[in-house]
Amino acid sequence: MVRYSAQVVIIGGGATGVGILRDLSLRGISSILVEQGDLAHGTSSRFHGLLHSGARYAVKDPVSAAECIRENNILKQIAPECVAATGGWFVQLPGDEVDYAQAWLKGCERTGIPVHEVPLEEALKREPLLAKEALRVFEVPDAAVDGFKLVWENAKSARRCGGRYLTYHRVEAILREGEGVAGVRGENLLTGESFTVEAGMVVNATGAWADRLAASAGASLEVVRDKGILLAFNHRLFQRVINRLRPPGDGDIFVPHETITILGTTSEWVDTPSDNQPSDREVERMMTLGKALLPGIAEKRVIRAFAGVRPLHRSDSEWAEGSEGGRVEEGRGRAVSRTFALIDHEAEEGIKGFLSIVGGKFTTYRLMAEKASDWVAAKLANDVPCRTAAEPLQPELPAHLRRRARALLPCAAAEKTLQRLGRDAAAVLETIARDPDKGQLLCECEMVTVAEVEKTVADEDAHHLADVRRKTRLGMGTCQGAFCTYRALPLMWREGEKYDPLSGELIRFLNQRWKGIRPVLWGDQLRETELTRAIYAGLLDLREGGAAG
Amino acid sequence: MWDGLVIGGGLAGLIAGIRALERGKKILIVSEGVGSLAFAGGVLDFGRVRELRRLEKHPYAYVGEMAERAFSYFLQLNPAYTGTWGRRGSVLTPLGTLRETELLPRRLDASPLFKANKIVVAVPGGLKDFFPEIVKANLQKEFPSGNVRLKKLSVEEFADWRAAGKSIPGTVYAEFWGTERGNTALKRHICEIAGEADSEAIVFPGLPAIGCPEVDEVLAGISLPVVGMTSFPPSAIGLALYESLTRRVKALGGELLIGVGVERVEVESARARRAIVRSKGKETALTAETFVLATGGFLGRGLVATPDDVRETVFGLPLHVPPLRGGKDFLGEQPYARAGIEVDRHLRPCDPATGEVLLENVFAAGRILAHWDPWLEHCGGGVSLSSGLLAGELL
Numbered sequence: 001m002v003r004y005s006a007q008v009v010i011i012g013g014g015a016t017g018v019g020i021l022r023d024l025s026l027r028g029i030s031s032i033l034v035e036q037g038d039l040a041h042g043t044s045s046r047f048h049g050l051l052h053s054g055a056r057y058a059v060k061d062p063v064s065a066a067e068c069i070r071e072n073n074i075l076k077q078i079a080p081e082c083v084a085a086t087g088g089w090f091v092q093l094p095g096d097e098v099d100y101a102q103a104w105l106k107g108c109e110r111t112g113i114p115v116h117e118v119p120l121e122e123a124l125k126r127e128p129l130l131a132k133e134a135l136r137v138f139e140v141p142d143a144a145v146d147g148f149k150l151v152w153e154n155a156k157s158a159r160r161c162g163g164r165y166l167t168y169h170r171v172e173a174i175l176r177e178g179e180g181v182a183g184v185r186g187e188n189l190l191t192g193e194s195f196t197v198e199a200g201m202v203v204n205a206t207g208a209w210a211d212r213l214a215a216s217a218g219a220s221l222e223v224v225r226d227k228g229i230l231l232a233f234n235h236r237l238f239q240r241v242i243n244r245l246r247p248p249g250d251g252d253i254f255v256p257h258e259t260i261t262i263l264g265t266t267s268e269w270v271d272t273p274s275d276n277q278p279s280d281r282e283v284e285r286m287m288t289l290g291k292a293l294l295p296g297i298a299e300k301r302v303i304r305a306f307a308g309v310r311p312l313h314r315s316d317s318e319w320a321e322g323s324e325g326g327r328v329e330e331g332r333g334r335a336v337s338r339t340f341a342l343i344d345h346e347a348e349e350g351i352k353g354f355l356s357i358v359g360g361k362f363t364t365y366r367l368m369a370e371k372a373s374d375w376v377a378a379k380l381a382n383d384v385p386c387r388t389a390a391e392p393l394q395p396e397l398p399a400h401l402r403r404r405a406r407a408l409l410p411c412a413a414a415e416k417t418l419q420r421l422g423r424d425a426a427a428v429l430e431t432i433a434r435d436p437d438k439g440q441l442l443c444e445c446e447m448v449t450v451a452e453v454e455k456t457v458a459d460e461d462a463h464h465l466a467d468v469r470r471k472t473r474l475g476m477g478t479c480q481g482a483f484c485t486y487r488a489l490p491l492m493w494r495e496g497e498k499y500d501p502l503s504g505e506l507i508r509f510l511n512q513r514w515k516g517i518r519p520v521l522w523g524d525q526l527r528e529t530e531l532t533r534a535i536y537a538g539l540l541d542l543r544e545g546g547a548a549g
Numbered sequence: 550m551w552d553g554l555v556i557g558g559g560l561a562g563l564i565a566g567i568r569a570l571e572r573g574k575k576i577l578i579v580s581e582g583v584g585s586l587a588f589a590g591g592v593l594d595f596g597r598v599r600e601l602r603r604l605e606k607h608p609y610a611y612v613g614e615m616a617e618r619a620f621s622y623f624l625q626l627n628p629a630y631t632g633t634w635g636r637r638g639s640v641l642t643p644l645g646t647l648r649e650t651e652l653l654p655r656r657l658d659a660s661p662l663f664k665a666n667k668i669v670v671a672v673p674g675g676l677k678d679f680f681p682e683i684v685k686a687n688l689q690k691e692f693p694s695g696n697v698r699l700k701k702l703s704v705e706e707f708a709d710w711r712a713a714g715k716s717i718p719g720t721v722y723a724e725f726w727g728t729e730r731g732n733t734a735l736k737r738h739i740c741e742i743a744g745e746a747d748s749e750a751i752v753f754p755g756l757p758a759i760g761c762p763e764v765d766e767v768l769a770g771i772s773l774p775v776v777g778m779t780s781f782p783p784s785a786i787g788l789a790l791y792e793s794l795t796r797r798v799k800a801l802g803g804e805l806l807i808g809v810g811v812e813r814v815e816v817e818s819a820r821a822r823r824a825i826v827r828s829k830g831k832e833t834a835l836t837a838e839t840f841v842l843a844t845g846g847f848l849g850r851g852l853v854a855t856p857d858d859v860r861e862t863v864f865g866l867p868l869h870v871p872p873l874r875g876g877k878d879f880l881g882e883q884p885y886a887r888a889g890i891e892v893d894r895h896l897r898p899c900d901p902a903t904g905e906v907l908l909e910n911v912f913a914a915g916r917i918l919a920h921w922d923p924w925l926e927h928c929g930g931g932v933s934l935s936s937g938l939l940a941g942e943l944l
Contacts, residue, residue: 280874287856298856436714437675486781489644490680502683507880514879521874521885522854529885530848531588537880537924539590539779541648544878 002188005198006032006164008376009184011171011213012205013037014044015147015362018154018165019369019388020203020376025163026391027377027384032197033155033165034184038467040151043207044362045470046276046308048230048255048264050241051075051083051145052363055090055115056248058107059100064339065111067364072141074366075150079393081419082150086256088142088241089118089127092135093292096246101136104245108140115140127238131295142241144255147362148470149420153393167461169195174202174217180352181217190463201376204356207311208273214356219345221356226310228265229278231286231520234301234478237261242293251289258416259445259477260303263290270309278305283519301524303480304516313341313359340368342375353379394422401426408432408439413447420472421452428452442491443484445477450491457491465492465509480525481513482532486540503542510536550836551577553944554824556811556863557843557851559584560930561915561937563794564619565841567626568941570801576944577835578798579826581810584791585848585916590779591758591786592640593630593652593930594923595620601928606920609928611894612935615942619935623652627793629759631655641752641778645670645684647691652930654777654786656758656765661774662688665750668697669742672754674704677716678781679754688752698747702738706730723757723785726764736767743773754778760789811863814840820910821864839910841940842890842898846916852888859888861917864908866890869901869919882925889919896940912940 008024010017013035024031054068076083092101108115115138123137124130155165168189175182175196183198206213211223236256244252250266266282283305290297340360345351357372370386377384397418405414408429418425431451432439438451456468465488468474474488475481485506492505510532517525536542553569555562558580566578598616602609609616620634630652632638637649639659647659662668668688672681681699688697706725707717725731742748756777757764768775779786798805812832815823823834844851844863852868853860859870869891871884891901896912899905901919914936916923923929 284856432714436712437716439714440716487678490683510879511877518874518877522856526847526854526873526885527850529883530846533880533883533886533924534585534588534848534929535782538594538927538929539588539781540642540644541646542880544881 002193002195003198004032004164004166004195005183006030007199007380008032008201008203009034009197009199010203010205011184012207012209013039013151013155013165013167014042014205014207015040015151015154015365016207016357016360016368016372017205018151018158019365020205020357020372021163021165022154022158023369023373023386023388024376025158025161026387027373027382029377029380029382031158031163032199033163034169034171034186034197035165035167036170036189038167038461038463038470039155039165040148040470042273043308043310044151044365045147046230046306047147047228047362048253048262049144049147049257050253050255050264050363051143052361053088053140053142054111054113055088055104055108055140055142056243058111058113059103059247061339062107062111064361064364065107065113067339067367069111069113069141071364071367072143074389075145075363076143078389078391079150079153081394081422082146082153084144084257086142086144086240088140088243089123090138090140090243090245091130091293092137092245093131094133094135096135096244100246105138113140127240127242129237129294129296130242131293136245138245142243144241144257145362146257150393152471153422157393166195168463171213174213174354176217176351179350181354201353201355201379203372203376204354205372207358208309210311210356210358214343214345217345217351217354219343219349219351219354219356221343221358222314223358224312224314225270225273225275226312227268227270227275227307228310229282229286229305229307230262230264231283231290231302232304232306233261233263234303235259235261237294237300244293249289251286252293254290254293273309276307276309277515278307278519280519302520303478303525304513305519306516310361311358340364342371344375397422401429404429409449410447413441413449416447417449417452424455428455431455442487443472443474443477445479445484446473448472448474448484453488454491457488465505466512469509475509475513480517480528480532481509482528482535485509486535506536507542507544551575552837553577553839553841554579554835554837555841555843555944556580556824557841557845557849557915558582558795558805558807559843559845559849559915559933560586560794561933561940562841562843563798564623564934564937565843565912565914565940565944566803567794567797567801568622568938569944570798570803572941572944574944576803577806577837578803579806579809579811579824579835581808581844582849583807585845586787586791587783589787589929590643590784591654591790592650592657592779593623593934594927595651595931596926596928598928598931601921601926604920606891608918608921608932608936611892611896612939613894615939616931616935619931619938620652622938623934626797627759627790629654629656631658641688641776643678643754643779643781644680645687645691645778648779650927654758656756656768656775656777657779657786659776661750662692662695662752662776665692665774666695667747667749668692668695668752669745669748669750670697670699670752671738671742672699672701673717673722674702675707675711675715675717676722676755677718679719684752684754696747700742704734706734718783719755719780720783720785720788722755723761723789727757727761732763732767735764739767739771739775743771748773751775752778755780755785757789758786760793814864816864816908819906819908821908839912839944841944842911842913842917843915843937843940844917846889847885849916851917854885861890864898864911866898866907867900867902880924883922886922886924887920889917891919895943896936912943914940
């Protein structure tokens with residue numbers, strides 16, 4: 001049994017959880033975050049990576065829209081390395097309601113979202129793949145955001161001021177003491193050991209799992225699990241976020257990230273948080289819907305399909321309004337507000353020191369964390385103000401570090417390394433300077449050097465190849481792991497004790513990548529699959545079950 | 550006007566062409582790419598031929614005794630290879646584990662390692678995609694009674710590469726060992742290892758195991774067994790095999806057009822007449838009596854899948870297409886792998902629905918055939934060689 005203690009324990013290592021950890025740590029409140037998997041393994045990485053301007057909600061959900069534009073501006077300031085300020089367009093196509101455009105323009109104006117119209121001719125010149133039938137195009141400050149990176153930066157920033165986090169630790173019970181909570185108890189999933197965190201306050205930030213956790217403590221809250229599927233294309237098809245100017249629907253957002261583009265998304269209520277496998281039918285539907293904005297979609301290479309589960313909060317009033325004999329229909333998730341809710345279980349059920357935070361969206365994670373932290377701070381009579389809206393996530397990069405990176409690495413690789421690692425790049429660059437072999441690009445798609453992977457593998461938070469992937473983007477590019485999986489092997493080998501036997505780890509990683517490729521098995525991705533099987537099943541003779549030969 | 554036009558210049562197409570040329574036919578091979586031998590590491594798997602032959606519609610069921618003939622035929626064609634029909638040999642994978650196969654370059658035969666108590670792994674400096682510690686640990690596991698050690702070789706030739714942080718591809722090393730300077734260096738390194746007291750066998754990655762007499766000569770003078778390794782793609786040995794086959798085609802008077810894809814073939818009353826190719830922006834018609842279709846599977850682009858269907862790219866032939874998106878385990882059964890052309894006993898394309906022969910003078914060979922999976926059944930080389938040889942007899 002391992003015992004920890006803190007003033008506050010936060011459950012859930014998504015954007016909201018790490019946001020709260022950082023906020024509380026900056027206020028000097030001692031906090032521990034407990035997460036059952038790796039940080040950002042759930043909804044916080046399973047989305048289109050859109051940093052909303054709020055325009056998507058301008059008509060139906062002005063509260064969300066106003067929150068979004070405010071947070072959009074803040075994140076561009078405090079986390080420029082996680083945000084690509086691409087801008088975004090709303091494109092009206094023939095058949096889209098004309099009245100909606102008027103309502104939308106009004107909504108944007110009311111909520112303070114800057115909009116300007118782009119002349120059609122210019123729009124088609126700047127985005128040559130866009131449907132030529134476009135009628136009107138408006139520009140808004142949408143942006144692309146790297147979910148993995150933002151979550152990790154919050155965690156690292158929290159750690160610099162005393163915050164702690166435990167990954168691969170599953171909470172089994174919330175401990176009670178009299179009328180209040182006394183912490184949590186659970187299991188370290190890597191070692192099988194049990195642990196407790198003693199804390200007078202418990203914050204439930206488990207997203208799609210929030211209702212189940214609350215119920216285990218005798219509290220109740222209603223979470224709608226709204227599954228959205230996404231397709232990743234292997235090109236930067238558009239230079240900016242492309243939305244459809246109509247009431248939010250399925251398959252009408254394209255977001256460019258680095259060298260790929262993500263098409264999202266759908267809205268379908270599901271029963272379990274782990275239901276994140278896209279079906280063939282959903283993929284087919286996305287390809288059909290995406291065609292409206294991108295007519296050449298069928299010829300574009302899809303490298304994988306994935307899905308996330310949005311945890312929407314449903315209050316009683318919405319429940320009544322949205323319910324039709326309890327029947328759940330596709331697309332209904334959009335009728336539920338995308339704003340968030342704090343549920344004070346002391347006020348609701350008389351459980352002292354227990355707070356749940358649900359709903360909201362990635363764009364507003366910081367605001368959610370601020371509100372949750374305000375509640376905690378008030379209970380603890382801590383009056384240090386929130387600093388997360390002004391304090392940059394990463395200390396500024398010294399100019400000499402950038403010069404050093406450029407001297408040692410190709411230009412693009414240098415930039416990407418700095419973006420991923422920030423100041424931590426210094427150690428990686430010194431390794432490369434000492435041993436130029438380590439400057440080799442292990443992942444040629446995402447330009448990750450041997451030295452960087454080595455550093456990440458050695459990191460105390462990296463337990464599986466997939467953890468390394470989330471931090472470095474290894475295996476997330478065009479080859480989807482065909483080459484870099486093999487190349488990451490020797491680096492993991494040296495960390496022998498920490499990993500499962502190597503071929504087992506290799507097969508596990510290939511199967512994880514396969515999960516996303518399987519629904520999009522056509523075109524070049526099918527060619528890549530045949531090649532990857534030729535290498536791993538043929539040449540290396542790896543077989544299911546882990547045994548080679 | 551050719552006697553036979555072979556479409557596709559991978560293993561199956563080249564073997565078909567070579568056999569037909571030996572039979573005195575006038576042959577042209579047209580190929581968009583260079584096949585996939587570079588991915589295969591230079592060994593040719595036959596798999597459990599007798600069992601596979603019993604599977605309905607498996608290519609082995611059609612080629613019959615041709616599998617055994619293809620085995621001997623290939624050995625006679627490439628004396629650098631070894632193998633015994635009905636038995637499996639062992640080679641080292643790039644990770645240093647043992648892998649069984651049927652036809653292998655003599656130089657890759659790992660059997661001497663079973664008898665060695667002291668194994669030295671040569672580690673050419675900076676060799677790309679080669680991980681000495683892993684290879685050492687795996688060898689130690691495969692040969693528990695032998696003591697395995699690593700011996701680093703510093704090769705001056707590549708000092709500049711190393712300083713610039715570049716690794717050296719196996720293909721570059723293989724070529725270097727064959728040059729005069731490389732040869733001298735190789736001799737020096739190997740003699741040094743052989744002279745050390747604790748050496749009984751040498752494992753040497755990145756050796757040009759076939760097609761390099763200069764290296765063979767050095768190794769012949771060494772008293773210890775020197776065992777090469779298969780390598781991560783691109784494989785120097787696979788490329789050398791490809792080159793030796795294309796040289797053979799030319800030596801027999803065959804013609805090869807590489808980098809030229811067939812746009813379509815004109816068909817009249819169930820016979821292919823003329824293949825239309827596009828080269829340098831111009832269309833040219835090539836007329837032949839018979840045709841071999843060996844354009845490969847999905848990787849070779851003989852088959853192309855879209856979200857809705859699968860197409861055969863040259864004739865637009867109807868295909869056997871299982872539901873593509875199947876198996877959960879990546880390395881387990883994957884239905885897509887069994888998509889392809891169904892044929893009769895003369896390898897002529899048939900309609901999968903009716904069994905009717907669709908083209909009288911076209912023979913399909915290699916990966917484009919339906920109902921097999923080279924990766925699960927470990928029979929990629931065997932199916933390509935035997936269907937290629939049969940096609941070569943029919944042309």
